[in-house]
Amino acid sequence: MDNKLEKHQSKIFVNNMVESSIRIGLLFVLVVWTYDIIKPFIIPVLWGAIIAVALMPLTMKLERALNGKRGLAATILALLGITLLVAPFVIVSGSIYEAVARMTEVLQEGNVKLPGPTPRVAEIPLIGDKLYDVWALFSLNLESAMQKYLPEIKGAVSAFAGLLGSSLASLVMFIISLLIAAGFMAHAEAMSKAVQNVSVRIVGKHGEEWANLIAATIRSVLLGVVGVAFIQSLLVGSAFFIFGVPAAGLLTLLVFIFGIAQLPATLVGLPVIAYVFSVQDTTPATIFAVWVIVAGLSDNVLKPMLMGRGVSIPMPVILFGAIGGMITAGIIGLFLGAVILAIWYELFNTWLKLEQFGPEDISAGDKAQAEASSK
Template sequence: MNSPQLQRGVFLALLAAVTVAFLWVLMPFFGAVLWGVALAILFTPLYKWLLRKMPGRRNVAALSTLTICLVIVILPLAMVGVSLVQEIALITQSIRSGQINFASYFQQILDATPQWLLNVVERFNLGDMAAWQARISAIAGQASQLIASQALAIGQNTFDFVVSFFVMLYLLYFLVRDGTTLSKTMRDALPLAKPHTHYLLNKFTTVIRATVKGNVAVAIAQGTIGGLAFWFLGVQGALLWAVLMAFLSLLPAVGAALIWGPVAIYYLATGHFWQGGVLIFIGVFVIGLVDNILRPVLVGKDTQMPDYIVLMSTIGGMAIFGINGFVIGPVIAALFMAAWSLFADSGHVGTGHAIEETAEAPKKDQDRA
C-alpha cells in the first residue's frame, strides 16, 4: 500500500492540485502579476547596473529601480489616463448634442463622391448609401452609450484598480530584487533537461522584453505623431484619437491607419486638400515608417518570429485576453515554436546529446534570465 510508485503518484496529484489552486487564487490579480513580471524583466538590467554602483545594497537598488519605473512609465500613463477621461467626457457630450455628427460627415463624403463611383458601389451590391448612413448614425449612438457605460464601470472599479496597482508595485519590487534567485529556483525545479529549461526561460524573457519594449515604443511613437498631426489640423479630441492610434498600433501594419485614414478621406472629399494631403503624408511616410522600421528591429529581430506569426498571435491574444493579450499571444507563439524546435531536433538525433546540441544556440542569452 505504501509502495514508492503510489507515494510518487499521490505526491504528483497533490502537487498538481495545489498548483491549480494557487493559480486560481491569483486569477483576480492576473493583470497585476503579468505586468509585474513584464516590468521586472524589462527593468532588471537597470537594477543590475545600479547594484554594481552600490554593491551589497540590494534593497536600495531595487527601490531606486522601482522609483525610476514609476517616474518614466507609470506616472506619465496615469496623467494621460486622467486627461483621457476628461477628453472622453467632452467627446461623448459632443456626440449626444449633435456637435459631432458622423452621419453628417458621411453625407458630405457622399456628396463629394463622383456618381460613377457610387454606381460601381451599387453594382457590386455593397449596399445602399442611405442604409449605410443610417447604420453609421446607429453605431455612433451605440458608441456614445458604450463609452459612457465603460466610463461608469471604470469609476465603479476604481478600488479594484488601485488594489491591483499596488499589488503590481509590491510584486515588482521583490521580482526585481530577487528575480535572479527565483529564476534559478524555477530552472532547478522544472522537470526538464537543464539546457531545455535554459532555452525556454530565455525565450520567455526575450519575447516579453522585446514585445513590451518594441510594441510600447511603436505605440507611443505612432500615437504621439498622429495626435500632434490631429492637433495641428484642428481635429477635435486629438488626445482621444492619439490614444486610439497608439492602441490600434499594437496591430502591425494596419493599426493606426484605421483612425487617420477615414479623417484623410473626409478632408479630401470635402475639398480640404492640403489638410488631407498633409495627413496622408504623415500617415504613410512618418507613422508607417515608424511601424516598418521600429517594429521589425525591436520586436521581430529579438523574438526571431516571422511578421505574420507576430500579427496573428497579437490579434488572437488580444481577442482572448484583452489588452494583456498583446504580450501573452506572442509569448505563447514563441514558446510553441521553441518547444517544437527542441522536440524536432531531439527526435532527429535520438540520444541524450541532442539536448546539449539543441541548447547551443541560445547559450549566449542565458545570462538574461
C-alpha cells in the same frame, strides 16, 4: 500455496490502487482549490514578471548611476511607467469627457446644427455615397436621423461604455503589474536563480538555455511590438491633435491597439484623412495626409531597429497572440498574448533543432539520480 500467494498479491494490488486513487484525488482537489485562490493574481503576476525581464537591463544601468541602490532604481522605473500610463489615459479621458459634455449641452439647448457634407465626401471610394446620404440626413433633420438609426446609436454607446470600463480596469491591472515588476527587479538575482532551477528541473540540461531564450524573446517582443506601437501612436496621434481632429485621444488609442495587434495604422488614418480633406483646405489636408501616412508606415523602419538580437517572430504569431489575448483577458491580453505565443513559438523552434540524445548525453547528475532511484 500458489492460490494463496495470488490472492495476497491481488489484495496488495487493490489496496495500492485504492490508496493511489485517494492520493491522486486529494492532490487534484488541492490543485483545483489552489488555482481558484491564485486565479485573480495570475495575469498581474505574469505580466509583472514579463515587464521585469524587459526592464532589467535598464534597471541595472540606473542602479549603477544610483551607487548600487537596486530597490530605488526599480521603484523609479515603476513610478515612471505608472506616470506614462496614467498621463495619456487622463488626456484621452479628458478629451472624451469634453466631447460628451459639449454634445450633451448642445442637445439640451436644442440648437443642433451639423454642417452638411461637401461633394468631396461622395467621391470617397466604396463608402462615399452612403456616407454622404447619412451625413446629409443628420445635418438636415437630426431628429429623424436619430429615430432611424436609434438601434445602431444604442449599440455604439453600449460598446463605447464597455470599452471605457475595460480600459479603466486594464489601467488598474497595469499599475498593479508595474508594482509587482518593481518587486521582481529589486530581488532579480534570487528570482533568476529560482527560475533557472525550475527550468533545469523541468527541461533538463537545456533548462538554463531555454530560460535565457525566454528572456530574450520577452525583450524582443516588448520592444519590437509594444515599443513600436507606442512610438507609432505618438507620431500619428500628434498629427490628430495638431490638426484638431475630433476625438483625437480616442483615435490615438485606437492606433496604439492596432499597432499591438499588428494591424496597419493606416486603417485608422485613411478615414481621418478623408474627413480632413472634406473640412479643410487642400494644402493643410495634404500636409496632414503625408504626415499620417509616413507615421503609419514608420513601423517598417522601427521594427528592424528594435526587434532584437536574432529573435525573429513571424507577424501572424504576434497577431494571433494579440487577438487571442484580447479576447481572453481584455486590453492587457493584447500585450500578454503576443508575448506568451512568441515564447512558445521560440521554444518550439528550439526544441525542433535539438539533436536526439542517447545515454551518453546524460549528465553525471542524471546518472547519479538514476542509480539512486534504482536502489
